[in-house]
Amino acid sequence: MQPYRSPHEREARLDTLARAAGADTAVIGESVDGAPIRAARIANAGAPKVLCCANIHGPEYVGAEVALGLLERLAAPEGEIAKLRERAEIWIVPCVNPDGYRRTWDREGKGTLAALRTNARGVDLNRNFPLPGGALRRSAPGAGSQRHGDATYCGPAPLSEPETRAIAELAATQRFHASANLHSFMGTLIPARVTDRDAYSTYRDLCRAFVSAQSHTRYHRVASRVFDVFTGEQEDHLHHALACWSICVETFPVAASLRQHLRAPSLFWRFNPRDPARWIENDVPGLVRYFLTALDLRAPPLPAPA
Numbered sequence: 001m002q003p004y005r006s007p008h009e010r011e012a013r014l015d016t017l018a019r020a021a022g023a024d025t026a027v028i029g030e031s032v033d034g035a036p037i038r039a040a041r042i043a044n045a046g047a048p049k050v051l052c053c054a055n056i057h058g059p060e061y062v063g064a065e066v067a068l069g070l071l072e073r074l075a076a077p078e079g080e081i082a083k084l085r086e087r088a089e090i091w092i093v094p095c096v097n098p099d100g101y102r103r104t105w106d107r108e109g110k111g112t113l114a115a116l117r118t119n120a121r122g123v124d125l126n127r128n129f130p131l132p133g134g135a136l137r138r139s140a141p142g143a144g145s146q147r148h149g150d151a152t153y154c155g156p157a158p159l160s161e162p163e164t165r166a167i168a169e170l171a172a173t174q175r176f177h178a179s180a181n182l183h184s185f186m187g188t189l190i191p192a193r194v195t196d197r198d199a200y201s202t203y204r205d206l207c208r209a210f211v212s213a214q215s216h217t218r219y220h221r222v223a224s225r226v227f228d229v230f231t232g233e234q235e236d237h238l239h240h241a242l243a244c245w246s247i248c249v250e251t252f253p254v255a256a257s258l259r260q261h262l263r264a265p266s267l268f269w270r271f272n273p274r275d276p277a278r279w280i281e282n283d284v285p286g287l288v289r290y291f292l293t294a295l296d297l298r299a300p301p302l303p304a305p306a
């Protein structure tokens with residue numbers, strides 16, 4: 001699993017970087033198996049707040065590394081990173097799913113997607129958020145399954161899991177202006193699903209801002225006003241329930257993953273680059289420019305109460 005970190009090393013790294021960046025750390029919740037879910041916060045009284053979350057899916061370690069890479073750069077801010085520090089309060093949650101991370105570590109990254117991606121109760125946490133506006137769950141590829149044992153099992157009810165409740169409560173109390181959720185692998189940017197023209201084109205601009213700062217590989221935006229469906233994802237909940245600009249970032253493009261291994265020796269090496277530094281370097285500037293661009297916008301409008 002080198003050069004990736006054990007669960008303990010990941011938390012130790014969070015502490016080291018938080019100290020260096022002048023951030024405080026907070027436990028925002030606990031996993032099913034009792035592991036703390038921790039955030040670093042660089043306080044900035046009165047400033048709008050931004051949130052970077054990662055690793056809601058167990059094997060997606062590179063996401064946690066990109067989140068930690070953002071914190072590392074915030075410790076020695078220059079250029080746009082310094083601007084972001086000036087203009088926003090920054091929250092970073094490198095690992096939303098510590099049980100999935102630990103399971104992936106203990107099994108050395110071997111296993112099925114369903115076995116490694118979910119929390120300790122087999123729930124895909126990124127299908128466990130409430131569907132906006134009481135939308136009904138529709139069947140579509142990846143839309144979330146109601147069957148325990150499936151890789152996208154959505155759980156018995158929205159926010160049935162302590163990990164999603166921790167994020168939903170944090171977001172409800174802090175009222176973030178913008179957020180990014182880091183995943184792997186695909187090499188794509190997926191904004192919250194919106195159908196109104198203005199928000200849709202704003203997300204196009206936000207994604208353009210993101211890729212304009214990427215140093216070697218630009219990601220494609222995946223969005224449709226028509227064909228997308230609500231699936232209980234974090235972005236959709238944050239945008240529609242909490243008026244927060246929100247995108248999913250899938251680090252590490254398919255082509256790069258296939259170049260690395262045509263047949264990966266384990267699921268882990270399909271999802272994670274052997275050289276995470278190259279992708280941290282590519283994606284952190286994108287995140288920073290995305291946040292800065294979002295800070296120039298008004299919050300997305302909340303739907304009128306029914």
Ligand SMILES: [Zn+2]
Nearest residue numbers: 057060183184
């Ligand atoms: Zn994911």
